[in-house]
Amino acid sequence: MSFGFLGIQFGFALQGGFMSRIFQTLGADKDTIPFLWIAAPLTGLLVQPIVGYLSDRTWHHKFGRRKPFFFFGALFSTIALFLAPYSSALWMAAGALWILDASINISMEPFRALVADKLPDSQRSYGFVVQTLIIGIGTWVASNLPWLMTQLGVPNTAPEGVVPDSVKYAFGIGAVVLFTSILYTILTTEEYPPEDLEAFQKEKEANKGFFNGVKEIFKNITGMPPVMKKLGVVQFFSWFAFFTMWSFATPAITEHVFGATDTTSEAYNNAADSVGNYLGTYGLVSMFYALILAFVASRIRINRRLLHLGSLILGGFGFILIYFISEPWMLHISFSLVGIAWASILSMPYAMLSSSVNPKKMGVYMGIFNMFIVIPQIVASLGGVNFLYKLLFGEAVINTMLLAGTMLILAGLSNLLITDKKAIHD
Template sequence: MTEHKKRLSFWQIWNMSFGFLGIQFGFALQGGFMSRIFQTLGADKDAIPFLWIAAPLTGLLVQPIVGYLSDRTWHPKFGRRKPFFFIGAVLSTIALFLAPYSSALWMAAGALWILDASINISMEPFRALVADKLPDSQRSYGFVVQTLIIGVGTWIASNLPWLMTQMGASNTAPEGVVPDSVKFAFGIGALVLFSSILYTILTTDEYPPENMEEFEQEKKAKKGVFHGLNEIFQNISGMPKVMKQLGVVQFFSWFAFFTMWSFATPAITEHVFGATDTSSAAYNDAADSVGNYLGTYGLVSMFYALILSFVASKIKINRKLLHLVSLIAGGFGFILIYFITETWMLHLCFSLVGIAWASILSMPYAMLSSSVEPKKMGVYMGIFNMFIVIPQIVAALGGVNFLYKLIFGEAVINTMLLAGTLLILAGFSNLFITDPKATHD
């Protein structure tokens, strides 16, 4: 089927992926500042991963279901994936705007749950859209362009609270209240999220099912919730071998990044800046700086993706080897955070992390999309998300706290050592992937 698809230009691929800018605004604000909100509302550092648990649990349920439904959706005007883009955009925008106005921990945790569920509704169809629209020879290129846009979003969104402070917004607030700088940042993020997804909806057409009569017959023959769930479970049990091999890589990769999202703010504000009082100006300034440094990994992932997009458009690449090297580089970046002596060195650390992040957001999906039936692309992209959310659930249920204390000791900065070790293990796990169709363009 893929050989009949037209090769698209850079700007056509850019338009169909532009909604990821908004999605990443949501994820970057969520990943960079929800732990800060939790601490502001009185959460203990060791309780933070548990407060995050609703997010991956929601993704575990939502993405396979959304993928299954989007595979079976078609409207001549609205398409297959675009209705899910719009629904997710509306819900995400509301949740992102309201999150920093939480007045209690349970409200903030609930806002995170709704936000993550809503973003997931939009995100999975975006992954499937690349595989829907592009021939196999452009898959790596397409996912790398998505990563380029994600990098832009990560960098800008991670710096928004700092920028709001520079523009005069208050960066401190009474105890238990989120500062205005964070509230304004989340409000801007909500606006960008909705408008960027709407841009993709308005500028991108979708291919109809190849055999419309067969498609309609399958829809009529396979109705009902229980049939849908049964088919999802059948697809899980019959997943391609490459997906299982990639699952090992994904487990270590996303355990590492969940550790960063949960603990980067408390670890770095304490270890590097010596700030622990969450209502103090010193802590809030340090937390803004952490957001700035986290933005570095987004900025570097953008440039790395830009280089990869140029290379992937010109020559065939070895996806497995590229992913292996990139993950190991990111692992060393995390480990170096423990040893730095000057704050500017955090830019170097997170630059290495950015290399890994760019690869995580592109290479696994490129490898997977070459091994999946096109008509099941949505549901398999959703199922593949299991290998993202399961490690986060394990981490949130005590995996991070148990491992970093057991292996490295009690200090919270040791979470970064754990993240680095896991990312290096993820890199070497690529050696399990042997299918040449998956590993090469």
């Protein structure tokens, strides 16, 4: 039931690792890159609660509850992945990113809800960790695709304003993997009908209509459980940090570590491939860390709060270490620490949340919870990253990694706000 996350992460890894490279190739200034990302989180802020609400109220004897959303999200994500590297102008690339991110999210949050639908509370930590294991595999493979294409002889440079073929091939492969892996989950996973189908249909009819839906979503937002609000603080700092990485890792590392800035040069494009390789490291390490967590969570009770706290702080130190690196291979050490944080971000908050919400509203609450992912990205893209890194650390673009590390350490410490015993323990 989680195999489709392999494809989802192919999409996210290619987006996070190489969209800034595409923006730079098309002539974007470093300080404008975060703004080019803004449409995606803005759409997620609106789309996710709606998708969650609708998936909670969907049931078809053949297509199930969550699977229709998997399919349509996969279809539009696939189209956007194919088109993104063929953009000839910045507005086209930003539009492709907008469609890609929104479509992936249409599939992703129902996947989260599916795990909560099908597993008892005692197995949810294990279930979300297994998803993270699959995500780690997808991150590692997808992040290395442009490098692999280059090794196979695909051109890695192109004229000014044109994305290299190595990136185009990588996005094409990612599109195929995304669609086929989600289709595999759709075809092989059985969903359970509502416990009381007649009551489900009556409630659905009673709340039918657009305005009733908006009213219900707003009611759920204002009445969210206290644990969800506290997790929202943790999520804000966590996703601000990772948005900073996705936006600035390529310009920061290619300039600071490799001394390459000319986007038409072989040096820059090889360095950008290497950045993808290092980003793949955090996916690979998150896979192994998730494997360890899966083994532990299936056998003993774990303290989710302390585990998440420690993992995020380690990731924060990983970002900060990038500033002090003198040899490129040392980036593997930094991103290994980041991978520990990433594995925890993709599992522990959802395990804590799913233990604290009404199972009948799992989809809408997972969608609302996504607001705590997209709001920090909106804040960051509207100037939050540019203002803070220059204010706190200085003008050099590598200082964005110092900001990311600081934010992730704050995210870790914010776990101390969570006191609900049911959320903390399995």
